[in-house]
Amino acid sequence: MNAVAETPDQHLRARARRVIPGGMYGHMRSEGLPASYPQFFERGEGCYLWDVNGRRYIDFMCSWGPVIVGHRHPEVTEAVQRQMLLGDCLNGPSPRMVELAERLVDLIPHADWAMFSKNGTDATTTCITLARAATGRRKILIARGAYHGAIPWCTPNTLGVTAEDRAHLLYFGFNDIESLEIAAEQAGDDLAGIMVSAFRHDYGLDQHLPTPAFAKRLRELCDATGAALILDDVRAGFRMNLRGSWDSLGVQPDLSAWSKAIANGYALAAVTGNDRFRDAAARIFVTGSFWCSAVSMAAALATLDVLVRENGPDRMHATGMRLRDGIAAQAQAAGIGVRQSGPPQMPTLLFDDDADFAKGESFCAEALKRGVYLHPRHNMFLSTAHTEADIDAALSATRDAFAALAAG
Amino acid sequence: MNAVAETPDQHLRARARRVIPGGMYGHMRSEGLPASYPQFFERGEGCYLWDVNGRRYIDFMCSWGPVIVGHRHPEVTEAVQRQMLLGDCLNGPSPRMVELAERLVDLIPHADWAMFSKNGTDATTTCITLARAATGRRKILIARGAYHGAIPWCTPNTLGVTAEDRAHLLYFGFNDIESLEIAAEQAGDDLAGIMVSAFRHDYGLDQHLPTPAFAKRLRELCDATGAALILDDVRAGFRMNLRGSWDSLGVQPDLSAWSKAIANGYALAAVTGNDRFRDAAARIFVTGSFWCSAVSMAAALATLDVLVRENGPDRMHATGMRLRDGIAAQAQAAGIGVRQSGPPQMPTLLFDDDADFAKGESFCAEALKRGVYLHPRHNMFLSTAHTEADIDAALSATRDAFAALAAG
Secondary structure, rough: OOOOOHHHHHHHHHHHHHHOHOOOOHOOOOHHOOOOOEEEEEEEEEEEEEEEOOOOEEEEEEEHOOOOOOOOHHHHHHHHHHOOOOOOOOOOOOOOHHHHHHHHHOOOOOEEEEEOOHHHHHHHHHHHHHHHHOOOOOOOEEEEOOOOOOOOOOOOOOOOOOOHOOOEEEEOOOOOOOHHHHHHHHHHHHEEEEEEEOEOOOOOOOOEOOHHHHHHHHHHHHHHHHHHEEEOOOOOOOOOOOOOHHHHHOOOOOOOEHHHHHHOOOOOOOOOOOOOOOHHHHOOOOOOOOOOOOOHHHHHHHHHHHHHHHHHHHHHHHHHHHHHHHHHHHHHOOOOOOOEEEEOOOOEEEEOEEEOOOOHHHHHHHHHOOOOEEOOOOOOOOOOOHHHHHHHHHHHHHHHHHHHOOOO | OOOOOOOOOOOOHHHHHHHHHHHHHHHHHHHEEEOOOOOEEEEEEEOOEEOOOOOOOEOOOOOOOOOOEEEEEEEEEEEEEEOOOOOOOOOOHHHHHHHHHHHHHHHHHOOEEEEHHHHHHHHHHHHHHHHHHHHHOOOEEOOOOOOOOOOOOOOOOOOOOOOHHOOOOOEEOOHHHHHHHHHHHHHHHHEEEEEEEEOOOOOOOEOOOOOOHHHHHHHHHHHHHHHEEEEEOOOOOOOOOOOOOOOOEEEEEOOOEEEEHHHHOOOOOOEEOHHHHHHHHHHHHOOOOOOOOHHHHHHHHHHHHHHHOOOOOOOOHHHHHHHHHHHHHHHHHHOOOOOEEOOOOOEEEEEEOOOOHHHHHHHHHHHHHHHHHOOOOOOOOOOOOOHHHHHHHHHHHHHHHHHHHHHO
């Protein structure tokens, strides 16, 4: 092959530039990644991913979260195939919707009911609509810099957004109780709800778990004012705790937004809520053409079966810790300062003295070369398909990546 | 069986009331339909649909639009199965995204590029964001009463919506040029875009195709002001004209929103646009966890293949006319005044002197009893799976339904 021959990925990128704005859009645009990262992917199997150039990777992005029991998990595929023999998008829901709602209500302590949609943004938007509908108030508090979706009220890029789209948002700092109290004070008797991510997983920053005092104060403020405590569990949901990411903190939200991992990559989102919000949930009008589709719900039921049976969060915690400990030891041995943050199931790896992410990108590019797909800025994701052997194989690649980085 | 035994549908409704607000939500809630209509469905095949009670219907809702070549079309299923062997939701798009964008750009005259999402609402919302981003202006004109989605800026039920969510919307009457000009005048130099449905398909009303003068004036106004002409083809797309619903009018939009029928029921939406909006489309941030998923795109490619090869719109026009002509003759013979409106591919059937829809509901309930699923208020949908024999079978049921109605 000629050294300058175009790779399949390069060829697809050139075709994409003609017919897709910027060649790609949104969070899956590869622009923010080292140049050697592929844009287009061919297939996935378990914790492995193949790009269109035929290269295989041990995957630590899991499709940016959705894949939680591994690509093409046989049990999920079987449930999907069974439902496909019946039908997917019908004139109304199938029994799968009731079964899944019952399943979530059984599993999640705060949940008295569930509703389904297609995007995480659908779920977060339904939550704020619900908070306003139930309380008759308007103000929503969110953490500064938190990602809650990508429509005008929440997208991180305000191009095309008007000031009015965010007229009733007030901001606080994650884990900053004083700023939370000030924002609640500003909202006064117009406080409809407080939305908070399961943990602080802002792009390019060290991740922070919520302090117990912060979570407790959120609950108190909502109890005192009648506002809705809304947990945005879209990104973290089902990885930290199957009962909701704050269950172990002893703090239950009024409403939770779920998506990503709920159906192992099939398009589904959910809102769960308690009885205080049931009536408002029955009265608002939210819908979508595919919100009742049965296949994604069959996939969710199978995914939850696997996660419960295999104790998914604990398993991902263990493999995530193995990865974290291994990387920490390698970094120390190489004399390179790194910071690992977030829950081990959703690791973030950042380098010291690396404001422009140049070190992180070099490291990730070296790992990629060796068949390990990491992200230099965003939190990553484990799945239950990652075995100890996969982690060890990945650590063998990261060891070499550290060595390459140390060698300059 | 005991006469009062609970049916499977009743049993599921009772279970649903415990764990789903109101027992169901959104447009698929059966509350607005006669009591005999089922809420839950078991399966679909071609133009047939089975409810959970085991009753089969000739289906004229087509899942409220998405199913356009028939449930479980073998060619679509085969494309889906082939893609499922590879993967669906990966760390980025698969080649299917480029292929589908190329396909849409080839097919749709105004389209220089395409972007994909999951809900019709995603597509309409992206269009208004794009119009604002490209023009640096804020005002969007929409037709009074038109449905463009179900998030706060557009949902028909304003519970949970704030005034600011709609601060920059101005309203005109569909096909009412004078009101359109007044609204454009009000927007002045802040006019970002005008969004209009392919035809007036408002709930519970006679449907109206756009007049050529109205469509032409919309184009002129946008050309004169630099605003985006946005065609909401979510509901009508691919049924009236594969090149876009206004192609036969000789009016091309700047941006079009698509969803529903694009992938025969698989969750997919798209925005197509011309080069004037390409740069803004590359710069706004819109995304979703499942927006790059390959299976729905493989389904769309196969669906478009079938529609092009079989000349889907003409075929649905012919079967739709057969249904319309048959119903008109039956109504006349029964001495019952009905109004049939909208394109024949998307028929609406309303009864004279029927402000409370009581006649329409009785008629539809009688048809349902005889195995034909119609809607008494909403526009209906044909698919290419409806054969002349299916239409004739449906007409045999509607003849009896008219007779029952005439008998009081």
